[in-house]
Amino acid sequence: MTIASIRLFRQWQPFRDGTYRCSGGRSAEGFDSTIVEIIARDGTTGYGEMAPLGSFYDPAFAEGARAAMRELAPKLIGEPSAGIEAINRRMDLLLKGHPYAKSAIDMALWDLAGRRCGLSLATMTGGAEGDSVPLYRSLAQAAPDAMAARAQKYVAEGYRRLQVKIGLDVREDIGRLEAVRAATPSDTVIFCDANGSWGTADTRQFLLATRSMDYTLEQPCATYEENLAIRHTCDRPLILDETIDGIDALLRALADSLVDGITIKLARVGGLTKARLIRDVAAARNLKITIEDTGGAQIDTAAYSGLMLSTPAGLRQHTVDFQNWVTVSNARADFRVANGSMGLPDGPGLGLEVDPVAFGEPIFVCAA
Structure with missing residues (x-):
């Protein structure tokens, strides 16, 4: 079953215990998360998430991730959703480096595969x-x-x-x-x-x-x-x-x-x-x-x-x-x-119930 559509959502996640500080005086107030939704042609849906710790922790930052996802997503429409290894190779071919931007897409594909076959990620x-x-x-x-x-x-x-x-x-x-x-x-x-x-x-x-x-x-x-x-x-x-x-x-x-x-x-x-x-x-x-x-x-x-x-x-x-x-x-x-x-939650894939309506309007949409 091929990928029919990909949507991106943004969610700001404030820290429960206030400012998070680590070495060098670097700090963050929360996670700036990007959530990926992938829908296959049979309607099966999978979700992935990527949230960097500010722009100082790893070679990654939230807007960079979203820009790279917008670059990749249209080129994955029509690809077999179960071919996770093949899609990873395709993402590496289309976009050199930037592994953090590929992580949420890969995660959503695993969730989708698990939901389709009825098996948990573990x-x-x-x-x-x-x-x-x-x-x-x-x-x-x-x-x-x-x-x-x-x-x-x-x-x-x-x-x-x-x-x-x-x-x-x-x-x-x-x-x-x-x-x-x-x-x-x-x-x-x-x-x-x-x-x-x-x-x-x-x-x-x-x-x-x-x-x-x-x-x-x-x-x-x-x-x-x-x-x-x-x-x-x-x-x-x-x-x-x-x-x-x-x-x-x-x-x-x-x-x-x-x-x-x-x-x-x-x-x-x-x-x-x-x-x-x-x-x-x-x-x-x-x-x-x-x-x-x-x-x-x-x-x-x-x-x-x-x-x-x-x-x-x-x-x-x-x-x-x-x-x-x-x-x-x-x-x-x-x-x-x-x-x-x-x-861990029971259920296929990641075992979650995700309601994308709670995220508000998507920040990016592409479809066949």
């Missing part, structure tokens, strides 16, 4: 292991006591895994970690994420000062070479996030014995199809795996969580419940969040 991408995925909650940068208080709030809400945002002054970041560690139960899993803001000297200083503490270090330096340089002095698990922008980056990291785990973000790598390939290679090498995205609400959460649910249970690190980060919704879904984990 089933289609390998088969669900269990019925829930572990969650973490991110602590945006603030004063140590404020971050400790926020950590206690999240623990009280049931989260057992926390991501401490670091990457500013090293001495202050040491204080941030110490405050959060002291304020939370000993079994709380702590990740320290610098978002690539440090050099090798800062990273070594942080590692030396926190050697007695239990945490996992995530993306301390921006470049591959810097992270490789500190690997031999890093005596705790090292996770790469921003560096993992495709399968080639993972293969290089494996060859250099650089990583203990990776974070895969759908928009960064180009969607579910390419994320699945990276996931499968990482799993074959027994790496710890996080699958999430740069932002969004129910649609995006259902997509990356579905792929996470079909990841071998023993290799899952955690994911994030973005639908609880924001004050608006874009689908009806039963995400069962409790005791630090999240169950």
Whole structure:
């Protein structure tokens, strides 16, 4: 069945907990989301979503994504909707780079395929292991006591895994970690994420000062070479996030014995199809795996969580419940969040009930 029409919608998603701050003083007030609707000739519909964290986090920004989607969409009308790999190759041929703009289209095609065959995304991408995925909650940068208080709030809400945002002054970041560690139960899993803001000297200083503490270090330096340089002095698990922008980056990291785990973000790598390939290679090498995205609400959460649910249970690190980060919704879904984990909605595809009327008028429409 071929693609009959594609529509784009925009949704502003304010953060529930106010301004989100990360390294370098960068901040955002919410996600500027683009939602893609793809309708096949038989009337089956699929939805995808892409929402960058401002224009500073990844090589992506909302208006750029929408411009690229407008470029791609008319050229996909009439293509077989079930040929997801082929459509990915066609998008790469028609538009060099810009994987973030292709992610929501790819996601909508998976949703459409699942709805047509009556299977969930987790089933289609390998088969669900269990019925829930572990969650973490991110602590945006603030004063140590404020971050400790926020950590206690999240623990009280049931989260057992926390991501401490670091990457500013090293001495202050040491204080941030110490405050959060002291304020939370000993079994709380702590990740320290610098978002690539440090050099090798800062990273070594942080590692030396926190050697007695239990945490996992995530993306301390921006470049591959810097992270490789500190690997031999890093005596705790090292996770790469921003560096993992495709399968080639993972293969290089494996060859250099650089990583203990990776974070895969759908928009960064180009969607579910390419994320699945990276996931499968990482799993074959027994790496710890996080699958999430740069932002969004129910649609995006259902997509990356579905792929996470079909990841071998023993290799899952955690994911994030973005639908609880924001004050608006874009689908009806039963995400069962409790005791630090999240169950996924039942149903084919992404398992969601999406009402496009709630988004208002589309910002772009193309059809056969």
